[in-house]
Amino acid sequence: MSSGDRREAAPAAGEVKNGVVSGDLSQRQIQSEPASGVVAPSQNQRLRLNPSKDHKPESYDDMQLDFSPSIFSSLERYLPPPMLGVNREEKVKFMREILMKYLPQGERTRVQRHRDYRQKIITNYQPLHRELYNLHIGNFFVPPFVKAIQDNTEESFRSIISEPSPGVFTFEMLQPRFCELLLAEVENFEKWVNEAKFRIMRPNTMNKYGAVLDDFGLETMLDKLMETYIRPLSKVFFAEVGGSTLDSHHGFVVEYGKDRDVDLGFHVDDSExxxxVCLGKQFTGGELFFRGTRCEKHVNTGSQTEEIFDYSHVPGRAVLHRGRHRHGARATTSGHRVNLLLWCRSSVFREMKRYQKDFSSWCGECFREKKERQRLSIAATKSVKNSVLPMHTRTI
Ligand SMILES: O=C(O)CCC(=O)C(=O)O
Ligand SMILES: [Fe+2]
Structure with a gap:
């Protein structure tokens, strides 16, 4: 399977027979955008060849941007001198138009349409709980989680995290009150969508329900959550897949139950x-099933017994795993289940991956093949040694 456009749900949801996962699996991708206008990038905008070394760039972390805020901070030193003193909005406009010129036409159109789409929502939707839109540690997270992150050592992380299967980490994360508020905010957003007859984009190609949190104003909060909480954990547990360089995210909720999605087919995520995190409410079923981590080349290979693992969601509790860890969700058989998903990505890792073939540090099948090559080469060396006839030393 390529990372491209395989969107159909996998047959038999990753059923395992003799340790082999049946059926191809899908890569969940972000939904393509609804139609709207196109804006042509303007001409004549140039950056300087050499940066203004003494200039201290601003932070763009709190702005709704379609490129990572850190790119704007880095580019700012290259602005022509008259631009250095203008306000942030003007600088962003200037730098964004330059960045857009580097995108191919189709991508440029897509980015612009998505920006227009978000703008339309943000100017019309009235948030219900404004306190959700700024990361508030004390109100959002349970105290042991906050303490572990503040201590920032592998030991402190391990004290609150369990790893029930290799590469699957689980821990208590969200306060019940925060879950309630976020559920109410999502409900309020959906109510507005229905009343305004607004056509929204679903979180990705495999869900008919759910909503993209980034599209209605929660992007900045989720970016902080990734930078301050998920990146330190990923640096320790997922360093080999760009865990320390996560620099963008896709944040959304998925919803299961009556009149919602039922289950989720076997897939890998478009994330590192x-x-x-389960937000609630009351439900039965909906277990996550995992079947080992694979690179693109090996995504449809069988699973080893030790890679088979099922996890039952508990409200407030988080699961952290590699995007390439194959998984799916079983049917939610009663009630209503809503989960918060944050797909975190690293552009550096994605760039580096293009020049590599051996992913044995994280792909179970690359690892197995490597071990097999080593075994064969040791066996070959031994058989050469054994075939050499013992030699006698002639003496006088
Ligand atoms: O329903 C779940 O908990 C799984 C969701 C998931 O895997 C995804 O959205 O990528
Ligand atoms: Fe997933």
């Missing part, structure tokens, strides 16, 4: 690291 995925955070999946």
């Amino acid at each position: 690291v995925t955070l999946n």
Whole structure:
């Protein structure tokens, strides 16, 4: 399977027979955008060849941007001198138009349409709980989680985290009150969508329900959550897949139950690291099933017995795993289940991956093949040694 456009749900949801996962699996991708206008990038905008070394760039972390805020901070030193003193909005406009010129036409159109789409929502939707839109540690997270992150050592992380299967980490994360508020905010957003007859984009190609949190104003909060909480954990547990360089995210909720999605087919995520937290409400079923981590080349290979693992969601509790860790969700058989998903990505890792073939540090099948090559080469060396006839030394 390529990372491209395989969107159909996998047959039999990754059923395992003799340790082999049946059926191809899908890569969940972000939904393509609804139609709207196109804006042509303007001409004549140039950056300087050499940066203004003494200039201290601003922070763009709190702005709604379609490129990572850190790119704007880095580019700012290259602005022509008259631009250095203008306000942030003007600088962003200037730098954004330059960045857009580097995108191919189709991508440029897509980015612009998505920006227009978000703008339309943000100017019309009235948030219900404004306190959700700024990361508030004390109100959002349970105290042991906050303490572990503040201590920032592998030991402190391990004290609150369990790893029930290799590469699947689970821990208590969200306060019940925060879960309630976020559920109410999502409900309020959906109510507005229905009343305004607004056509929204679903979180990705495999869900008919759910909503993209980034699209209605929660992007900045989720970016902080990734930078301050998920990146330190990923740096320790997922360093080999860009865990320390996560620099963008896709944040959304998925919803299951009556009149919602029922289950989720076997797939890999379009992320390096995925955070999946259950928000509630009451439900039965909906277990996550995992079947080992694979690179693109090996995504449809069988699973080893030790890679088979099922996890039952508990409200407030988080699961953290590699995006390439194959998984799916079983049917939610009663009630209503809503989960918060944060797909975290690293652009540096994605760039480096293009020049590599051996992913044995994280792909179970690359690892197995490597071990097999080593075994064969040791066996070959031994058989050469054994075939050499013992030699006698002639003496006088
Ligand atoms: O329903 C779940 O908990 C799984 C969701 C998931 O894997 C995803 O959205 O990528
Ligand atoms: Fe997923």
